[in-house]
Amino acid sequence: xxxxxxxAMGVSASAMIASGAAAEISDGKVKIGVLTDLSSTYSDLxxxxxxxxxxxxxxxxxxxxxxxxxxxxxxxHQNKADIAANKARQWGDSEQVDAFAxxxxxxxxxxxxxxxxxxxxxxxxxxxASSPLTGSACIPSGIHWTYNTRALAVGTGAAVVKEGGDTxxxxxxxxxxGESLEKDVTAVVEAxxxxxLGSIKHPFPASDFSSFVLxxxxxxxxxxxxxxxxxxxxxxxxxxxxxxxxxxxxxxAALLTFITDIHALGLETAQGIMLTTGFYxxxxxxxxxxxxxxxxxxxxxxxxxxxxxxxxITHYLKAIEAxxxxxxxxxxxxxxxxxxxDFFAHGGVVxxxxxxxxxxxxxxxxxxxxxxxxxxxxxxxxxxxxEEAYGPLSESDCPTK
Amino acid sequence: xxxxxxYLLVLALLLVAPFLVYPVFLMKLLCFALxxxxxxxxxxxxxxxxxxxxxxxxxxxxxxxxxIKVWGLPTELGLLVGAGSxxxxxLAIGLLAIRRQGIYFAMITLALAQMAYFLFxxxxxxxxxxxxxxxxxGTALGIFDLQDNxxxxxxxxxxxLIGYAIIARTVNSPFGQVLSAIRDNEPRATSLxxxxxxxxxxxxxxxxxxxxxxxxxxxxxxxxxxxxxVHWHMSGEVVLMTLLGGLGTLAGPAVxxxxxxxxxxxxxxxxxxxxxxxxxxxxxxxxxxxxRRGVVGELRVLLRKTF
Numbered sequence: 124x125x126x127x128x129x130x131a132m133g134v135s136a137s138a139m140i141a142s143g144a145a146a147e148i149s150d151g152k153v154k155i156g157v158l159t160d161l162s163s164t165y166s167d168l169x170x171x172x173x174x175x176x177x178x179x180x181x182x183x184x185x186x187x188x189x190x191x192x193x194x195x196x197x198x199x200h201q202n203k204a205d206i207a208a209n210k211a212r213q214w215g216d217s218e219q220v221d222a223f224a225x226x227x228x229x230x231x232x233x234x235x236x237x238x239x240x241x242x243x244x245x246x247x248x249x250x251x252a253s254s255p256l257t258g259s260a261c262i263p264s265g266i267h268w269t270y271n272t273r274a275l276a277v278g279t280g281a282a283v284v285k286e287g288g289d290t291x292x293x294x295x296x297x298x299x300x301g302e303s304l305e306k307d308v309t310a311v312v313e314a315x316x317x318x319x320l321g322s323i324k325h326p327f328p329a330s331d332f333s334s335f336v337l338x339x340x341x342x343x344x345x346x347x348x349x350x351x352x353x354x355x356x357x358x359x360x361x362x363x364x365x366x367x368x369x370x371x372x373x374x375x376a377a378l379l380t381f382i383t384d385i386h387a388l389g390l391e392t393a394q395g396i397m398l399t400t401g402f403y404x405x406x407x408x409x410x411x412x413x414x415x416x417x418x419x420x421x422x423x424x425x426x427x428x429x430x431x432x433x434x435x436i437t438h439y440l441k442a443i444e445a446x447x448x449x450x451x452x453x454x455x456x457x458x459x460x461x462x463x464x465d466f467f468a469h470g471g472v473v474x475x476x477x478x479x480x481x482x483x484x485x486x487x488x489x490x491x492x493x494x495x496x497x498x499x500x501x502x503x504x505x506x507x508x509x510e511e512a513y514g515p516l517s518e519s520d521c522p523t524k
Numbered sequence: 525x526x527x528x529x530x531y532l533l534v535l536a537l538l539l540v541a542p543f544l545v546y547p548v549f550l551m552k553l554l555c556f557a558l559x560x561x562x563x564x565x566x567x568x569x570x571x572x573x574x575x576x577x578x579x580x581x582x583x584x585x586x587x588x589x590x591x592i593k594v595w596g597l598p599t600e601l602g603l604l605v606g607a608g609s610x611x612x613x614x615l616a617i618g619l620l621a622i623r624r625q626g627i628y629f630a631m632i633t634l635a636l637a638q639m640a641y642f643l644f645x646x647x648x649x650x651x652x653x654x655x656x657x658x659x660x661x662g663t664a665l666g667i668f669d670l671q672d673n674x675x676x677x678x679x680x681x682x683x684x685l686i687g688y689a690i691i692a693r694t695v696n697s698p699f700g701q702v703l704s705a706i707r708d709n710e711p712r713a714t715s716l717x718x719x720x721x722x723x724x725x726x727x728x729x730x731x732x733x734x735x736x737x738x739x740x741x742x743x744x745x746x747x748x749x750x751x752x753x754v755h756w757h758m759s760g761e762v763v764l765m766t767l768l769g770g771l772g773t774l775a776g777p778a779v780x781x782x783x784x785x786x787x788x789x790x791x792x793x794x795x796x797x798x799x800x801x802x803x804x805x806x807x808x809x810x811x812x813x814x815x816r817r818g819v820v821g822e823l824r825v826l827l828r829k830t831f
Contacts, residue, residue, distance in 0.1 A: 204655045205750040209548070212746075216673065217546050230654040234748060237658050241671075297645075298653030326645075327653050 147448035148191035149221065155181070155436060156220040158207055158235065159250065160227050161199035164328040165353040168381040169227040169250040172429040175420050177224060180436040188440045189447055196220065202227075202328070204234035211235045215242040221449050222247060222439060225432050229253040229300035236262050243451050247439060249431035252352070252379060253303035257478040261521035264451050266458065268479045269431030270401040272300070274512035275378050276307035278399025278485045282504070283346055283376050284315040291376075292344035293322035294335050294359055296351035301327070304350040304378055320344045328355055332362035340368055352379045357387050364392055381426040385488055385500045393500075394490040399512075401483055402427035402467055403501050409466035424498040434467035435479070471509070476521035480509035538681055547673040548745065553785045554684040555742040560765040560777030561691050562734035567763070568772035569695055570727045571707030575630045575759050576617065576637025577735050582754025583640060584610040584736030589656040589749040590649050599662035599670060603683070603740045610736020611729050613640070618728035622721055625710075634756065641754045655750030659743055676745060683741050687734050692774055694730060703727055735762075764804065768811050770818030779819050783807075 157177045159169045174197045181193045196214065200207035207226075214220035215238060223239060226232040227250025239246040239262060246265040248256055254273040256265065291312055295301040301324065309319050323338050336359070339347045347368065349359050356377050363375055377384070380398040404414035404424045413433070417425045425433075442457035443449050463471030468481035486501035494500060516524060541550055559581055566572050588606030591597045597605065621632040644650045651657070661670035668675045694700050706713045706720050714720050743749045752758065761784065769780025784804065791800045815822045 203750065203752055204657065205746060205748055205752055208657075208746060208748055209552070212548060213546060216548065233654065234657055237747065 147450070148189055148443075149449055150219040152192050152194055152219070153188055153222075153440070153443060153449050154194040154196065154214075154218070154220045155222050155224055155439075156211070156214045156218075157195065157197040157224045157432070158200050158210060158231070159197065159225040160202050161197075163202050164355060165202065165227045165250065167383040167387070168353050168426045169225055169428045169432075172417070172421050172423070172425060173225045173227075173250070173432045176417065176425065176429045176433040177436055179416065179420075180433045180440070184437065184440045188443045189449075191449075193440065200228070200231050202231065204228075204230040207231040208234040208238055211238040212242075215239075215244050221245065221451075222436075224436055225249050225428070226251050227428065228298075229256070229303070230298055232256055233260055233299065236260065236265050239264055245439065245451055245454065247432075247435040249435055250428045251300065253300050254307060255299070255303055257474075257476045258520045259522075261477050261519075261523060263477075263523050264455050265477045266435065266455075266473055266479060267477050268435040269427050270399070270483065271478070271513065272304040272307045272379075273514060274401075274483050274507070275304065275399045276311040277512050278483055278505075278507050279376055279378055279397055280308040280311035280348075281315055282397050282485055283374075284312055284317045288346035288374060288376070289315075289317040290344045291317060291319045291346045291348050292339050292342040293319070293348045293350050294332070294339060295322050295324050296327045296329075296355055297324040298327050300352070301350045305348070308348055308350065308378060322350075325351070325355070327351070328353075330358055332359045333366070335359070336362045336366050336368060339363075340366060340371070340373065344373065346374050346376050348376045348378055350378055353381070353384065356380060357384050360388060360392065381428070382424060382498070382500060383426055386423070386498070390489060390491040390494055390500065393488045396488045397504075398486055398488070398501075399483055399507070400427050400486055400501070401481070402430040403484060403486065403503065404430075405499065405501070406484075406503070413466045430467050434463065434465050437465055438463050438473075474516050474519075474524070476516060476519040476524035478513055478516075478519070480513050482509055483507040483512040542674055542677040547677040549785075549789060551677055551680045551745045552742070552789075553782055554680050555738050555745065556762075556765065556781040556785050557778035558684050558687045558741070559735050559738035560762055560769065560781040561688060561774075562731050562738060563762045564766050564771070564773075564777040565691055565694065565734070566728055566731040567766060568777075569700060569703050569707065570724060570731075572622070572625070572724065572728070573630045573763070574621070574633045574728070574731075575756070575763070576621075576633035576635075576640075577732070577762055578754050578756060578758035579617070579637035579640035580610040580614055580732040580735040581739035581742075581758060581762075582644065582749070582751070583613055583739070585739035585743040585749035585753045586644055586650045586656060588740035589659045589743045592662065592744070593656070593659045594649070598666070599664065599679075599744055602662075603737060603744065606740030606743070607733050607737040610739070611733030614729045614732020614736075615725070618725050618732070622724045622728060634759070637754075637756065637759060641751075641756070644754050645751065650749070650751075653751060655748055656743075657748045659747045659749070661744055661747060670744070680741055680745060683737065687737055688778075690730075690734065694727075695774060699723070699726070764808055766818075768808065768818055770820035770822070770824075773818070773820045773824065776818050776820035783819070 159173045160166050198210045222245040224247040226248045229251045232248050232251035248267045249269045254271040257267045293305050295305045385393045442454045446453045446457040459473045471481035473479050484503050485505040584606035587609045588602045591605045592602035617636045664679045670676045765780035766777045770776025
């Protein structure tokens with residue numbers, strides 16, 4: 124075997140010398156693997172749109188980097204950590220994939236981090252939210268791009284408490300992301316002088332929220348915080364509506380809401396929801412131009428996750444171009460050195476704990492009367508500076524920061 | 525004589541396979557093949573349809589993962605701890621379940637397995653929905669580094685062959701004969717003086733332990749254990765593998781497992797990715813309607829007719 128390997132390395136080495144231009148690119152190509160949820164709870168907010176965003180990033184880059192072609196592969200992880208780990212391992216072992224992208228669902232991101240660490244590959248997380256990904260669970264080559272639970276807590280949590288919502292009850296998705304979000308929001312609520320009365324965990328994914336909503340109603344809290352995402356959030360809000368939770372005087376804080384969720388709920392139901400987002404298509408000319416192209420291909424506007432996939436892959440490719448190699452350590456160093464400049468973020472910084480720090484936005488969902496048409500859903504209430512949203516590096520408990 | 529040539533051919537194929545096919549895929553295949561063979565011991569030879577084998581498979585997966593990762597046990601010992609605890613769980617479930625037959629047996633095993641599932645969801649050491657991740661592969665016998673996929677493959681192959689040998693030996697022993705007799709006519713076996721319950725229980729425990737060994741090995745290969753392994757879907761999948769391959773044939777379940785795992789693996793990344801359950805369901809329907817003896821069962825009949 125080792126002899127075979129040596130022989131193979133010899134062959135590929137001579138091939139590299141022959142090709143010259145792509146001398147520093149392993150296997151003569153840069154291959155990106157998008158692992159996402161194509162069929163389940165999070166397929167709307169990430170899913171096929173994330174794959175399209177990755178395709179756009181590669182096309183806009185010209186299809187090649189540092190003289191080597193860029194290839195894209197994608198797979199459905201069904202929100203299951205074991206499927207994701209198997210796929211990532213196979214990509215890394217036998218299909219020369221250099222970077223894993225998207226990775227929605229925290230348990231998936233954690234599993235792929237484990238593989239990326241072993242194989243020394245880059246992981247560009249966009250969809251997963253848990254702040255421990257750049258904290259206790261961080262890896263040197265893992266970069267968390269779009270948002271995290273701390274930023275959501277700082278944005279939405281603080282805003283809701285300031286408006287008088289000082290007693291909370293949580294409906295929490297029973298896995299790492301839900302726990303992390305609940306923990307981060309609890310910290311913010313308590314720091315602002317609010318109080319958490321209790322929480323209930325629901326299985327992930329769930330479709331029947333009636334018993335959980337009843338518990339929340341019985342708690343007497345002013346605010347019911349939804350520490351879940353995607354179809355779970357939509358189902359919980361629908362159930363809450365059916366039980367007249369809002370009509371009875373409680374309010375809902377959907378802590379992680381995507382524009383696709385608002386689209387699914389309709390403005391009639393969703394109006395007035397406060398949310399924190401890393402991206403909105405209607406911010407400025409740049410975002411509108413990119414989103415229009417995205418809309419042409421998919422028939423919908425991008426979520427922050429999908430825009431983040433484009434941005435993270437573009438920055439990764441820029442770093443390869445600048446470094447002249449796809450060697451993981453060199454590329455990560457370049458990614459940290461170069462500021463993130465595109466329609467998604469201006470002056471974004473990749474920190475040593477893997478956090479990409481950029482501005483976040485606090486938004487309020489428009490009423491049907493204010494909205495001019497489909498996808499015109501948000502009023503941006505406030506721009507949250509990156510440092511405030513993500514906290515200083517000194518706060519991160521990442522051991523390799 | 526022909527039989528030995530067949531076995532040698534398959535063994536040779538298994539030995540060279542990792543150089544031709546992606547080894548991790550082959551390891552997954554072997555783990556499920558062992559799981560299905562263990563399941564076949566109780567269904568095919570004992571005539572008892574257990575619908576709770578995921579509890580043994582997944583339970584051992586979690587316990588082995590915990591033993592290796594947190595207690596720091598060597599890999600081989602971790603596997604034995606996992607298989608052993610699955611056998612103990614099998615004893616507990618078996619003691620209750622073998623008092624009934626047919627649909628009642630299936631429902632009792634399902635109910636108890638669901639309890640085990642709930643236990644694993646809420647227990648801290650399993651990580652709940654996140655699963656147990658980052659289990660080190662360790663070394664085999666303290667010499668071979670299992671991080672290397674080829675070494676790992678031969679280790680898994682050895683585990684599979686040991687498990688398969690135990691099953692083959694059991695089936696062809698007087699104990700196995702009595703078990704088949706019980707399956708075919710229980711009152712007659714009782715009247716001949718055999719302690720029917722003890723035979724069934726022993727077969728059940730053996731099957732649980734070997735299913736546990738398969739789950740434990742899977743944890744070491746993938747370095748993680750997740751709730752998928754204890755979910756009742758897994759119990760259903762192993763029934764499918766066994767029936768598809770050939771109920772009550774030694775090699776059948778292994779073939780069935782190979783077919784199912786290969787389909788799942790290759791369909792998952794193709795155009796049919798959202799249709800995997802439909803494809804598997806269709807195959808199952810065809811199997812039940814057209815070739816009830818399963819792939820290996822039909823082949824055996826065909827061979828007998830022709831020669």
